[in-house]
Amino acid sequence: MRRIQKSVMTAIMAVFAGLILSPIVITFTNSIMTEQEIEMNYGLIGHVGSAVSASAQQFVNLKLLPDLVSIEQYSMLLIQNSKYIAMFWNSVFMVVPIIAGQTLVAALAAYAFSKLRFRGRELLFLVYLFTMLMPYQVTLVPNYMMADQLGLLNHPSSIILPGIFAAFGVFMLRQFMMHIPYDYIEAAKIDGAGHLRIFWSIIAPLIKPGIAGLVILLFVDYWNMVEQPLIFLDDALKQPLSVYLSSINKGALGVAFAASMLYMAPMVLLFLYVEPYFIEGVQLSGIKG
Amino acid sequence: MGSEGQVAATEKKRQRTIVILFGLFIGLLMFCTLFSNTLESLTLPKVVTEKALLGSLDYKLEAVVSCGLCPK
Numbered sequence: 313m314r315r316i317q318k319s320v321m322t323a324i325m326a327v328f329a330g331l332i333l334s335p336i337v338i339t340f341t342n343s344i345m346t347e348q349e350i351e352m353n354y355g356l357i358g359h360v361g362s363a364v365s366a367s368a369q370q371f372v373n374l375k376l377l378p379d380l381v382s383i384e385q386y387s388m389l390l391i392q393n394s395k396y397i398a399m400f401w402n403s404v405f406m407v408v409p410i411i412a413g414q415t416l417v418a419a420l421a422a423y424a425f426s427k428l429r430f431r432g433r434e435l436l437f438l439v440y441l442f443t444m445l446m447p448y449q450v451t452l453v454p455n456y457m458m459a460d461q462l463g464l465l466n467h468p469s470s471i472i473l474p475g476i477f478a479a480f481g482v483f484m485l486r487q488f489m490m491h492i493p494y495d496y497i498e499a500a501k502i503d504g505a506g507h508l509r510i511f512w513s514i515i516a517p518l519i520k521p522g523i524a525g526l527v528i529l530l531f532v533d534y535w536n537m538v539e540q541p542l543i544f545l546d547d548a549l550k551q552p553l554s555v556y557l558s559s560i561n562k563g564a565l566g567v568a569f570a571a572s573m574l575y576m577a578p579m580v581l582l583f584l585y586v587e588p589y590f591i592e593g594v595q596l597s598g599i600k601g
Numbered sequence: 602m603g604s605e606g607q608v609a610a611t612e613k614k615r616q617r618t619i620v621i622l623f624g625l626f627i628g629l630l631m632f633c634t635l636f637s638n639t640l641e642s643l644t645l646p647k648v649v650t651e652k653a654l655l656g657s658l659d660y661k662l663e664a665v666v667s668c669g670l671c672p673k
Contacts, residue, residue: 390629392637394638400630584615588612
């Protein structure tokens with residue numbers, strides 16, 4: 313009886329897993345199609361803006377397997393048109409400093425908020441929380457004005473700097489550090505350790521899962537950003553790949569799937585790498601991704 | 602304890618594979634970033650220029666007629 317129950321559960325899970333994985337499988341199989349085949353199947357998407365009423369009555373031809381396997385899209389993406397690779401590197405050069413900076417700043421701030429006792433600590437943390445709770449669109453105008461005043465517009469640092477000092481990391485790591493008993497710190501203090509030594513030798517190794525969780529959440533968040541680059545960066549050559557992918561229906565259908573694969577690869581690899589820590593980290597901090 | 606050590610070893614191996622894959626991916630992209638123009642120029646047809654010459658065009662036409670129904 314139990315075996316049947318298990319088989320049924322496995323079958324149900326397999327169906328759900330298949331449904332969830334299907335977009336990735338379709339993206340991959342479509343990335344090895346020729347440009348003509350893509351145009352033939354999805355050409356309609358490129359004309360949505362011009363013929364809404366006509367397209368409302370029609371559907372694209374979603375195809376799982378290509379008629380002709382070709383690496384034309386990848387060749388276009390990686391060799392023939394350097395625009396896409398440049399955009400990929402733009403994404404990398406924005407996301408890596410944000411993650412490194414925010415993890416460092418957030419870990420130190422979280423240490424202060426959770427382990428140091430000073431006046432107004434709770435109030436200050438509440439202010440931090442408020443900035444986190446505000447939707448991005450609310451802080452957009454002040455952010456834009458500040459970037460303009462500092463002369464950062466149309467420069468990646470207009471996105472990197474607000475990213476480094478965002479409050480989410482502080483919140484997440486503080487929750488994590490609250491679980492670390494204060495006794496460790498007291499013991500270290502008795503041994504003559506300063507705050508930096510305590511942070512580096514005691515807190516940092518203990519919050520590794522939290523940092524892994526934070527890294528993956530930040531990566532997903534900033535790797536997929538669209539509004540910030542669209543508003544802060546005028547120059548199309550400075551924009552990340554996410555902006556291009558969000559406007560994929562405006563022509564250039566031919567490389568859409570290959571670009572998606574290229575875009576997805578670092579995220580999947582990073583997730584697989586930090587997955588064991590990530591799950592532990594999210595469980596311990598009580599935050600859902 | 603033994604099985605725990607085994608799990609940790611498998612985990613380490615898996616992570617090493619991922620690091621290698623990531624390195625290959627970034628390596629490929631760096632290679633394409635640096636050498637895509639060179640690779641592209643290799644695939645382009647080569648064209649040479651020649652000086653114009655006076656002369657006449659050759660109008661000779663040739664054709665092969667085949668008939669599927671004719672007996673061989």
